[in-house]
Amino acid sequence: xxxxxxTTLKDLARELGxxxxxxxxxxxxxxxxxxxxxxxxxxxxxxxxxxxxxxKARSLRTGRSRIIAVVLAESLTxxxxxxxxxxxxxxxxxxxxxxxxxxLLLSGRQHVSQVPGSASIAxxxxxxxxxxxxxxxxADLPAQxxxxxxxxxxxxxxxxxxxxxxxxxxxxxxxxxTPARRPALVSLRLTAEPCNGRITEEHTLLPPESSIxxxxxxxxxxxxxxxxxxxxxxxxxxxxxxTFEVCAPVLEEILDLPDDERPDLLLCMSDRIALTALTLxxxxxxxxxxxLRLTGFDGIAEGQYRAxxxxxxxxxxxxxxxxxxxxxxxxxxxxxxxxxxxxIVGDTAP
Amino acid sequence: xxxxxxTTLKDLARELGxxxxxxxxxxxxxxxxxxxxxxxxxxxxxxxxxxxxxxKARSLRTGRSRIIAVVLAESLTxxxxxxxxxxxxxxxxxxxxxxxxxxLLLSGRQHVSQVPGSASIAxxxxxxxxxxxxxxxxADLPAQxxxxxxxxxxxxxxxxxxxxxxxxxxxxxxxxxTPARRPALVSLRLTAEPCNGRITEEHTLLPPESSIxxxxxxxxxxxxxxxxxxxxxxxxxxxxxxTFEVCAPVLEEILDLPDDERPDLLLCMSDRIALTALTLxxxxxxxxxxxLRLTGFDGIAEGQYRAxxxxxxxxxxxxxxxxxxxxxxxxxxxxxxxxxxxxIVGDTAP
DNA sequence: CTGTTAGCGCTTTCAC
DNA sequence: GTGAAAGCGCTAACAG
Numbered sequence: 001x002x003x004x005x006x007t008t009l010k011d012l013a014r015e016l017g018x019x020x021x022x023x024x025x026x027x028x029x030x031x032x033x034x035x036x037x038x039x040x041x042x043x044x045x046x047x048x049x050x051x052x053x054x055x056k057a058r059s060l061r062t063g064r065s066r067i068i069a070v071v072l073a074e075s076l077t078x079x080x081x082x083x084x085x086x087x088x089x090x091x092x093x094x095x096x097x098x099x100x101x102x103x104l105l106l107s108g109r110q111h112v113s114q115v116p117g118s119a120s121i122a123x124x125x126x127x128x129x130x131x132x133x134x135x136x137x138x139a140d141l142p143a144q145x146x147x148x149x150x151x152x153x154x155x156x157x158x159x160x161x162x163x164x165x166x167x168x169x170x171x172x173x174x175x176x177x178t179p180a181r182r183p184a185l186v187s188l189r190l191t192a193e194p195c196n197g198r199i200t201e202e203h204t205l206l207p208p209e210s211s212i213x214x215x216x217x218x219x220x221x222x223x224x225x226x227x228x229x230x231x232x233x234x235x236x237x238x239x240x241x242x243t244f245e246v247c248a249p250v251l252e253e254i255l256d257l258p259d260d261e262r263p264d265l266l267l268c269m270s271d272r273i274a275l276t277a278l279t280l281x282x283x284x285x286x287x288x289x290x291x292l293r294l295t296g297f298d299g300i301a302e303g304q305y306r307a308x309x310x311x312x313x314x315x316x317x318x319x320x321x322x323x324x325x326x327x328x329x330x331x332x333x334x335x336x337x338x339x340x341x342x343x344i345v346g347d348t349a350p
Numbered sequence: 351x352x353x354x355x356x357t358t359l360k361d362l363a364r365e366l367g368x369x370x371x372x373x374x375x376x377x378x379x380x381x382x383x384x385x386x387x388x389x390x391x392x393x394x395x396x397x398x399x400x401x402x403x404x405x406k407a408r409s410l411r412t413g414r415s416r417i418i419a420v421v422l423a424e425s426l427t428x429x430x431x432x433x434x435x436x437x438x439x440x441x442x443x444x445x446x447x448x449x450x451x452x453x454l455l456l457s458g459r460q461h462v463s464q465v466p467g468s469a470s471i472a473x474x475x476x477x478x479x480x481x482x483x484x485x486x487x488x489a490d491l492p493a494q495x496x497x498x499x500x501x502x503x504x505x506x507x508x509x510x511x512x513x514x515x516x517x518x519x520x521x522x523x524x525x526x527x528t529p530a531r532r533p534a535l536v537s538l539r540l541t542a543e544p545c546n547g548r549i550t551e552e553h554t555l556l557p558p559e560s561s562i563x564x565x566x567x568x569x570x571x572x573x574x575x576x577x578x579x580x581x582x583x584x585x586x587x588x589x590x591x592x593t594f595e596v597c598a599p600v601l602e603e604i605l606d607l608p609d610d611e612r613p614d615l616l617l618c619m620s621d622r623i624a625l626t627a628l629t630l631x632x633x634x635x636x637x638x639x640x641x642l643r644l645t646g647f648d649g650i651a652e653g654q655y656r657a658x659x660x661x662x663x664x665x666x667x668x669x670x671x672x673x674x675x676x677x678x679x680x681x682x683x684x685x686x687x688x689x690x691x692x693x694i695v696g697d698t699a700p
Numbered sequence: 701c702t703g704t705t706a707g708c709g710c711t712t713t714c715a716c
Numbered sequence: 717g718t719g720a721a722a723g724c725g726c727t728a729a730c731a732g
Contacts, residue, residue: 008724008725008726009725009726010725010726018702018703019702019703019704020703020704020725020726020727021702021703021704021705021727021728022701022702022703023726024726024727024728025701025702025727028727032701032702033701033702034701037701037702051470052467052470053467053725053726053727054410054470054724054725054726055467055468055469055470055471056406056409056410056413056415056470056471056724056725056726057410057708057724057725057726057727058467058725058726058727059406059468059471059708059726060406060407060410060708060709060710060724060725060726061707061708061725061726061727061728062708062726062727062728063406063708065406065468065471066467066468067454067468067471075443075447076439076440076443076444076447076453077440077443077444077447080430080436080439080440080443081433081436081437081440083431086430086431086436087431089426089430090426090427090430090431093425093426093427093430093455093457094426094427097425097426097427097457101468102454102455102456102468102469103426103454103455104417104452104453104454104455105443105452105453105454105455106452107443107447117402117403117405117408117416118405118409118415118416118417118451118452119405119452120401120402120404120405120406121405121406121409121415121417121471244651244652244655245651248655276655279655279656279657282657283657301594301595302594302652305594305598305626305629306629307629307632307633358708358709358710359709359710360709360710368718368719369718369719369720370709370710370711370719370720371711371712371718371719371720372717372718372719373710374710374711374712375711375717375718378711382717382718383717383718384717387717387718403709403710403711404708404709404710406708406709406710407708407709407710407711407724408709408710408711409710409724410708410709410710410724410725410726411709411710411711411712411723411724412710412711412712412724413724701732702731702732703730703731703732704729704730704731704732705728705729705730705731706727706728706729707726707727707728708725708726708727709724710723710724711722711723711724712721712722712723713720713721713722714719714720714721715718715719715720715721716717716718716719716720
């Protein structure tokens with residue numbers, strides 16, 4: 001017996017006694033044949049279980065797949081659970097969906113060189129987060145296909161960015177209007193070597209240009225200096241991964257300092273960090289904001305649908321995703337874009 | 351001048367004076383040619399900017415793309431922000447990643463018939479959530495490619511499920527050990543017609559077999575009946591979408607009832623619902639658990655990394671995803687699986 | 701309006 | 717160990 005081969009366009013053509021071109025047209029260019037014939041073809045197709053042109057063959061032939069790849073700097077597992085990355089993906093998905101494209105998720109974190117071969121199927125790439133250097137440098141990915149970067153700036157490609165330094169300056173400045181005696185910073189991924197804990201003289205920091213965390217740090221320091229603090233006055237802690245699990249021990253270390261050493265203002269580089277600090281502080285009976293004031297960064301929903309609400313800077317990550325997606329689809333000019341941020345005054349640093 | 355055509359395997363072969371088969375072997379079957387030649391080929395490939403076989407052509411030829419599609423019942427925008435769906439995707443991504451596959455995200459919610467043509471590129475499908483009836487019935491998707499369903503049961507396909515009825519019976523029974531005077535249920539997507547608010551006699555519910563919410567309801571009712579309540583004793587509210595924004599108004603309606611009508615026990619069908627209730631209750635100065643006891647469902651991290659911690663049922667969504675992914679990759683036998691759930695006793699219903 | 705034809709770029713027997 | 721050749725299933729000229 002014959003193998004259970006999938007019905008092809010050619011089978012259908014033979015069956016109906018028309019040419020393959022006509023079948024193809026019936027599916028792709030309705031205006032190229034009589035409605036009656038088209039009806040007949042579509043009907044027969046359904047009867048024979050033919051579901052329309054095969055995507056693999058079609059994409060080989062046309063050169064386009066209607067697939068856009070999103071390359072994430074972190075592992076997928078992490079990215080999907082990070083509220084900021086999620087919002088970003090939402091924005092991307094929204095636009096792609098509306099235009100009949102689909103989303104291929106890739107992690108840039110794995111063996112850098114072997115970004116899966118299946119990637120080359122994509123019509124375009126959106127890259128998010130600081131890529132591993134090798135990937136960045138060689139700009140290995142795009143193989144002359146369009147690429148838009150979000151939150152980092154590989155040379156020669158359009159970027160969607162926020163104004164990190166001014167944004168963190170803005171919130172730090174706001175928080176410092178109320179005098180703080182012991183301000184401290186809790187940063188995300190700031191050191192060259194992985195570190196979960198206090199940053200000391202021993203640590204070297206990531207290079208200033210390549211990392212959004214360095215930009216945010218600069219903003220914090222600018223505001224602190226305006227208030228008469230030197231950078232070394234404000235101790236810094238580093239957190240490698242923006243998850244409850246990783247944040248919690250570092251923040252416990254901070255909150256469990258003796259009363260006269262414990263910071264009274266925590267400038268955090270993400271809402272996740274700030275929210276974890278908030279929870280742990282409440283568990284310890286610290287009063288917010290009397291005993292401890294807190295600021296976040298991102299403006300995620302979780303920080304606002306609670307009491308006390310987080311004081312933070314909002315960046316519109318969904319919109320970042322939308323813009324990148326529009327660029328990649330050619331719906332908007334591919335020019336680097338800087339999105340504004342806004343201060344959200346909540347209850348944790350009124 | 352010639353168009354800027356992408357380098358192909360054939361170009362490379364011509365350039366090197368070998369056959370295309372040899373180039374192909376250099377990339378795919380190192381044992382089929384001398385190491386020296388392979389080196390030379392790979393070197394020249396890099397020099398000419400050839401990044402290895404084109405995924406579109408390769409997948410047409412081999413019939414496999416190393417892409418697995420995940421079809422989500424809800425919109426991508428929603429799914430990515432839902433903690434349970436996110437965990438699921440994490441589990442799937444973890445396994446696919448480890449085996450060199452990538453993840454294509456599809457939403458089943460859009461025009462049902464037009465699941466994007468690009469879907470047929472996938473080697474297999476993982477479908478999550480109750481599909482729109484038409485999609486379910488015709489099982490239109492798989493086109494004789496493997497399909498694994500999660501949290502619903504299309505006839506003839508393997509499924510990954512949890513024991514919803516016993517799980518909700520378990521938590522309701524636990525919560526009702528402490529006598530409740532006015533228990534109430536807050537359900538997710540239980541009515542045939544969309545409804546955000548109280549469920550009345552007017553509403554028809556979704557059919558029992560097809561929805562996990564009906565199963566959970568059955569568990570709640572079983573526990574209530576053991577305590578001498580009839581189903582009509584416990585008022586029900588319905589929520590269409592598991593987001594803060596949609597949950598909040600419904601829960602406000604409940605919490606703002608006069609003291610002698612306000613429920614003193616809220617059995618919620620998701621942690622998101624319960625957490626939103628918790629926040630709103632705290633804002634209203636209700637004491638938890640003295641004035642109001644609350645249970646959730648899912649066991650998401652957000653509910654445990656806070657105070658008070660949520661009393662809930664934990665389902666391991668990450669593991670659900672892993673199992674489905676293993677099945678689809680043929681790493682595990684494709685047989686329907688029922689995962690266990692566990693009770694988490696937190697502070698909201700001690 | 702319909703059919704013929706020439707590949708898209710690659711993998712894979714099967715000879716050599 | 718290496719090469720020649722036959723398509724995978726489809727689309728887009730082009731000719732009728």
